[in-house]
Amino acid sequence: MLYFVATPIGNLKDITLRALETLKSVDIIACEDTRNSLKLLNYYQINKKLIAYHKYNEKNSADGIIGLLKQGKNIAVISDAGMPVISDPGETLIKKLKSENLPFTIVPGANAGLCALLLSGLDGSRFSFVGFLPDDNKERKKLLNIVKEYDQTLIFYVAPHDVKRIVKELYLCFGKRRASLVGEITKLHEKCFDFTLCEEIELEVKGEYVLVVEGNKNIIDDFGEMTIQQHLNYYISLGESKNDAIKKVAKERCLNKNEVYKVAIEQDL
Secondary structure, eight states, X not given: OEEEEOBOSSOTTOOOHHHHHHHHHOSEEEESOHHHHHHHHHHTTOOOEXXXXXXXXXXXXXXXXXXXXXXXXXXXXXXXXXXXXSSSSOHHHHHHHHHTTOOEEEEOOOOHHHHHHHHHTSOOSSEEEEEEOOSSHHHHHHHHHHHTTOOSEEEEEEOGGGHHHHHHHHHHHHOSOEEEEEESTTSTTOEEEEEETTSOOOOOSOSOEEEEEOOOOSTTTOGGGSOHHHHHHHHXXXXXXXXXXXXXXXXXXXXXXXXXXXXXXXXTO
């Protein structure tokens, strides 16, 4: 049997009992980076044969893993963090397993995108996972122009050196939407920075980030169609308190809260 096993995204204790049992029982563990995986395996005193399975050798390694599986070996596939295949290697292997009708299963666990969604406080009832954006400018713009129409919350994975550029591109494409930049998830210095895409952001943590962005709510695309009063009334009609409505309108319009508060007082909201 082949197992795709989720591993912790930060805190080593965020692993299931079933995942530990699986890793201890298999013959071979295929790792995205054996050095990173050894930190987890050594922590739980798991000593198994490791083989490398990453994006640079994915096709050849998938063939090798299929061969081992046919020999009757039990194999676990893990990534550096979180669920394999989700913005990590594994898709090629799953396609081969499916095409040859070979057995495999999933041992679920931590996922950075879902954790960030909860930390953001944005709508979690419907969302789209976008993952890492394409490096190619043309392909990236094409994808952004598609997802900008989605009304559900959007989840992006972003490398630290790309954060400011990606935020700027999203603002130019999406307009003034609410967003949250989440880093060091489950770690001691976990951070969630809530902002509007038009704002300047300062990076405080290292490592990859999850960027959660509000979906297309129509009113956010062009504030020129709405007065500040109408914008306030919109949020109040949704059940927001006056103070919360003022905060949101100020953030989305990149205005000082006092300016919005003054309008609210004048209109006796």
